[in-house]
Amino acid sequence: xxxxxxxxxxxxxxxxxxxxxxGTVTTNELANELRARPASITDMMKKLKSKKLLxxxxxxxxxxxxxxxxxxxxxxxxxxxxxxxxxxxxxxDWTEVHDVAEQLEHVSSKKLTDKLDEFLGFPRFDPHGDxxxxxxxxxxxxxxxxLADLPLNKTAVVCQVSDQSSGMLEMLRHKHIGxxxxxxxxxxxxxxxxxxxxxxxxxxxTISQQLARNIFVAA
Amino acid sequence: xxxxxxxxxxxxxxxxxxxxxxGTVTTNELANELRARPASITDMMKKLKSKKLLxxxxxxxxxxxxxxxxxxxxxxxxxxxxxxxxxxxxxxDWTEVHDVAEQLEHVSSKKLTDKLDEFLGFPRFDPHGDxxxxxxxxxxxxxxxxLADLPLNKTAVVCQVSDQSSGMLEMLRHKHIGxxxxxxxxxxxxxxxxxxxxxxxxxxxTISQQLARNIFVAA
DNA sequence: AAAATATTTTAGGTTTGTCTAAAAATATTT
DNA sequence: AAATATTTTTAGACAAACCTAAAATATTTT
Numbered sequence: 001x002x003x004x005x006x007x008x009x010x011x012x013x014x015x016x017x018x019x020x021x022x023g024t025v026t027t028n029e030l031a032n033e034l035r036a037r038p039a040s041i042t043d044m045m046k047k048l049k050s051k052k053l054l055x056x057x058x059x060x061x062x063x064x065x066x067x068x069x070x071x072x073x074x075x076x077x078x079x080x081x082x083x084x085x086x087x088x089x090x091x092x093d094w095t096e097v098h099d100v101a102e103q104l105e106h107v108s109s110k111k112l113t114d115k116l117d118e119f120l121g122f123p124r125f126d127p128h129g130d131x132x133x134x135x136x137x138x139x140x141x142x143x144x145x146x147l148a149d150l151p152l153n154k155t156a157v158v159c160q161v162s163d164q165s166s167g168m169l170e171m172l173r174h175k176h177i178g179x180x181x182x183x184x185x186x187x188x189x190x191x192x193x194x195x196x197x198x199x200x201x202x203x204x205x206t207i208s209q210q211l212a213r214n215i216f217v218a219a
Numbered sequence: 220x221x222x223x224x225x226x227x228x229x230x231x232x233x234x235x236x237x238x239x240x241x242g243t244v245t246t247n248e249l250a251n252e253l254r255a256r257p258a259s260i261t262d263m264m265k266k267l268k269s270k271k272l273l274x275x276x277x278x279x280x281x282x283x284x285x286x287x288x289x290x291x292x293x294x295x296x297x298x299x300x301x302x303x304x305x306x307x308x309x310x311x312d313w314t315e316v317h318d319v320a321e322q323l324e325h326v327s328s329k330k331l332t333d334k335l336d337e338f339l340g341f342p343r344f345d346p347h348g349d350x351x352x353x354x355x356x357x358x359x360x361x362x363x364x365x366l367a368d369l370p371l372n373k374t375a376v377v378c379q380v381s382d383q384s385s386g387m388l389e390m391l392r393h394k395h396i397g398x399x400x401x402x403x404x405x406x407x408x409x410x411x412x413x414x415x416x417x418x419x420x421x422x423x424x425t426i427s428q429q430l431a432r433n434i435f436v437a438a
Numbered sequence: 439a440a441a442a443t444a445t446t447t448t449a450g451g452t453t454t455g456t457c458t459a460a461a462a463a464t465a466t467t468t
Numbered sequence: 469a470a471a472t473a474t475t476t477t478t479a480g481a482c483a484a485a486c487c488t489a490a491a492a493t494a495t496t497t498t
Contacts, residue, residue, distance in 0.1 A: 007455060027476055040456055042477055047454095059463060059476060090334040100328050107322045115309040226485060246446055259486055261447055266484090278446060278493060 001074070006106045009075050010034065011044050012053060015064055016072035024061040073137040079105040080126035080133075081116050087127035088120065094127035094179055095169050129159030129179055129216065147185070147215040148195070155184045156217035163214040171211065183217075220293070225325045228294050229253065230263050231272060234283055235291035243280040292356035298324035299345035299352075300335050306346040307339065313346035313398055314388050348378030348398055348435065366404070366434040367414070374403045375436035382433040390430065402436075 004012070014033045018025045027045075031038045049056040053068035064072060082104040086092040092100070114135055117123075124140060125131055131140040144159050158181045161172065172178060176199065186204050187196040193209035223231070233252045237244045246264075250257045268275040272287035283291060301323040305311040311319070333354055336342075343359055344350055350359040363378050377400045380391065391397060395418065405423050406415040412428035 005454080028474095036455095037457060038476060039458080039478080043455075086331075090331070090338050092330075092334065100326070100331050103326045103328070104323075107319070107326070109319050109322070111311075112305075112309070112319050115311065119309050224484080247444095255485095256487065257446060258448080258488080262485075 001071070001110075003108055004071065007044070008048065009071075009106055011041075011048065012064070012068060012072050013075050013079075015054065015062070016069065016076070019063050024063045026061045070137050073133045073139060075105055076139075077133040077135075077137070078107070078113050080130060081113065081120065081123070083126040083128070084120055084123045084132070085116060088123075095164070097127055098164070125159070127179060128161065129218070144216045144218050146213060147217050148193075148209060148212040150185050150217055150219065152185050152188070154219060155182060156219045157182050158215060159218045160216035161214060162216065168211075168214060175205070175207065177215070220290070220329075222327055223290065226263070227267065228290075228325055230260075230267065231283070231287060231291050232294050232298075234273065234281070235288065235295070238282050243282045245280045289356050292352045292358060294324055295358075296352040296354075296356070297326070297332055299349060300332065300339065300342075302345040302347070303339055303342045303351070304335060307342075314383070316346055317383065344378070346398060347380065348437070363435045363437050365432060366436050367412075367428060367431040369404050369436055369438065371404050371407070373438060374401060375438045376401050377434060378437040379435035380433060381435065387430075387433060394424070394426065396434070 011030070011034065014030060015025050018029055018033060027038045027041045031041045034041070045054070045056045045062055048054050048068070049062075052065055053071060054062050054064050056062035079101050082101040083097040086097040086100060087094050117132075117135070122134075123132060129144070133139040145156075147156075147158075150156055158177060158179055161168070161179070177183070181199060183197050183199045185195050186198050188194075189196075189206075194206050195209070195212050196204050196206050198204040230249070230253065233249060234244050237248055237252060246257045246260045250260045253260070264273070264275045264281055267273050267287070268281075271284055272290060273281050273283050275281035298320050301320040302316040305316040305319060306313050336351075336354070341353075342351060348363065352358040364375075366375075366377075369375055377396060377398055380387065380398070396402070400418060402416050402418045404414050405417050407413075408415075408425075413425050414428070414431050415423050415425050417423040
């Protein structure tokens with residue numbers, strides 16, 4: 001496996017996240033994600049195409065090649081292992097591991113990554129509930145669902161929070177919802193689609209549909 | 220404390236190591252250390268001077284300012300903490316921690332560094348026996364001496380190996396000398412300045428002056 | 439102290455990754 | 469389907485960090 005620059009890695013990672021299962025990504029989408037200008041995206045797409053990491057036809061968008069996906073999964077593996085390390089070993093709050101992991105993920109040493117994995121006990125999910133790819137790039141397809149879609153009275157565990165704005169995090173803290181919180185939906189109000197939740201023995205309370213749409217649970 | 224690029228940090232660190240206590244470093248010395256051309260050194264010296272990290276008069280050499288030294292000690296702190304982490308927690312051999320630490324040291328997050336320090340139990344020396352600066356940049360002046368200068372029959376512990384070429388490391392392995400090895404000098408031969416060493420109860424053996432000059436011990 | 443040698447700096451060029459502004463291609467509206 | 473709007477690409481520039489070759493300065497030798 002060759003080595004790629006920090007910039008190249010950031011582009012690859014962003015495309016991976018944007019393209020989903022089988023989608024194609026556009027120049028503007030990626031420019032927006034990376035907070036760069038469209039012209040910069042085009043430049044980099046030409047380079048990554050020449051390295052055979054993605055398929056790209058001018059004006060037609062792009063998506064990762066199998067090789068590009070492998071590279072992306074390597075980056076994501078490092079990112080999530082470091083996030084786990086920061087939260088588990090260094091006692092960072094799970095809301096603040098992301099930025100540091102963003103830097104650590106670019107340290108390229110297969111031996112480091114694999115030894116870190118071993119040291120951490122081969123964790124399968126990072127502190128946000130996202131699955132960690134293994135050495136070969138295999139990733140667990142977590143059957144996580146959106147809290148908004150959880151059937152009534154079915155207990156589930158919060159495993160991911162997609163919006164990580166400070167407003168969102170403040171709200172979660174206030175409601176005592178975090179990764180790992182076990183809860184169930186007691187009622188759905190047709191009027192505004194808000195949900196009544198229950199956490200353990202505590203009195204139930206209501207959250208908005210907007211909030212529920214950003215919380216994911218493992219059933 | 221501002222942030223510096225990886226390149227800038229590498230220059231600062233190299234100057235710190237070359238200048239010793241109060242010396243001045245020349246363009247060629249630094250070019251040789253960093254395996255770069257002299258013209259590149261001059262470019263960077265102008266930049267670092269404009270950032271007030273060093274004193275520099277054209278043709279007269281340069282040395283770090285107090286601010287530059289503080290930056291250097293920060294880098295060295297990170298480098299040595301990561302080396303300790305790699306050896307102690309991830310079970311890297313102490314001969315192979317350097318290159319990976321060289322990458323990790325450039326991850327700039329005060330919180331990460333200080334939490335790592337705490338996690339490791341505030342270690343005072345890295346796996347090569349070099350002292351680790353504390354948060355404020357204070358560094359323990361280890362009273363280490365060269366094995367070539369150790370008085371006869373005085374027990375000491377190997378704490379540093381300055382030449383880390385593979386030839387050197389192979390030789391150390393063969394002679395069963397490593398960081399932490401307790402030994403004493405039984406005899407000095409005037410003819411070639413070779414030393415007769417004794418490790419614990421084992422039969423004594425001889426090493427060359429050249430080798431002894433690259434081994435440091437804490438008395 | 440003048441000549442010869444060695445070191446250091448300057449001048450100008452390259453690559454990577456970014457940018458702006460203009461041109462080209464595509465998509466949408468009327 | 470023509471006009472308009474949007475998206476994407478091209479062209480050309482810039483900063484960082486490196487390079488080579490030539491010029492300037494310092495040091496050493498004779």
